[in-house]
Amino acid sequence: MNLVLLLYDEVEEINATGSVLLPTTDRRARHIATVLKPKPGATIRVGCVGVGVGRASVCILEDGQVRLSPAASNDTDAAGRLCLSALPPHPHVELLLAMPRPKVMMRLWSVLAQLGLRRIVLTNAWRVEKPYFSSQATDPSKYTPEMLEGLEQAVCTTLPEVQVELRLKPFVEDSLDALFPTPNFLRLLCHPGDAGVPIREALLEAQARGAPPQAVLLAVGPEGGWVDYEVDMFRERGFVQVSLGSRILTTDVALVSLVALTMDGLSGLGSGKAKRKLPARAADALASLLPCC
Template sequence: MNLLLLHPHQHLHGDLWRLDDRQCCHVRDILGLTAGDACRAGIIDGAMGKAQIESIENSRIEVSFKVDSHPEAPLPLSLLLALPRPKMLKRILIDATSLGIKRIVLINSWKVDKSYWQTPNLKADLLREKMLLGLEQARDTTLPELVLAPRFKPFVEDDLDTWAGPGRRLLANPGDYPAMPCDLAEPVTLAIGPEGGWTDYEVEMLQRQGFACHSFGTRILRVETALPALVGRMMQLP
């Protein structure tokens, strides 16, 4: 936890906020802070600043929070991602959020096991929890916009063009395609398929929506490996 991420319900009055149990444990046991000490904090979807410990009483910690900055600009990258294995979904959401990606669609694919869409990990509160962890990691406060698209064809035909908006549209897929471009600063929508890539039918449908196929070498990577590697190659990270 590199940032105390304050929720609106934690606000008491004025500059005073009360930490939750997990934050209290981190401040007391990991950071070893005492009354008068300070650390970085921010308000969800708001500004950032310094939180000074005002009081520590048993398991209750109150801090005064003063704004002094705003979060880093978001990465100009939107992510269209075939729904990954449930065990890896949590880690991928944390990583995507910590990289600064603010617009994510989890979409179905022929190679995505139908059971993945039944996992409890897709509950909204659990998805939000993982994105909050990504914000704490990266010292950011702005939650990504997350969309679930369990039906590939209707989303691609009816919603994808509007969702992606202006900017380049790139599709990462194994095959004899041009190499993925480097150091982009413009808005980009990146489509990453399941392990083994999109089907030919899915590639064709995405190409109809303006996506250009690019390869990322000859190795077949796990999604959790491909995502940060692709973002590091493609984008000019702040």
């Protein structure tokens, strides 16, 4: 836990009364007391979903409760209030995911929140078992705590929006354009095999056609990929097929790779970065290995 997330009501209580008490049974209080072990007068990093990140003074009471209060500030206007600042925006990536096995999905909720996705749409597909959607993995009361732990790990306060669609074809035909309009979104179809291009190449091609995309939608199928009918349906909707190669990866491995590569590629386009140069020592070492012309 690299960030202690507070509820909005807890932030309001701090600003109204000067402090808030976390009971001994609260996992955040246990983490502060047993892992962080702050010294008297210390401050810790806190945040609130949808608001921002700041620092709060912490005091561990004799009964194990933890009191959080606003950290000392030189700003007289902010005195007595918890100051939270918005974090810099992450690259805008959203996910259309064929529902994996429930056990896998429960593991993924924290991972997807850590990666900084804005929206996660779970959908059915030919290779998806319908009972998956009646599992705890689609219950907000079960997956929201997992996502909050992911935010605490990544020091992020943006909770992904979650949407469940039980029928893929009607969703693609009726709702896709409204949620992910082009040209704002570059739509990428993630499917194993040699027919797809690398993600960076797809991003560069989109930039070459005009302005770089503001956001990316990744359509990730079940393990084994989408069936041919689904691939054709996505292509008709303007999806560009991308691939990580010929290997058929598990859903969790594929997702981390796809999202990380997409965010890195978007960051490069948005900042207008040129090709990265090797540090001088690394360039000299590489040159020594190359044959002289």
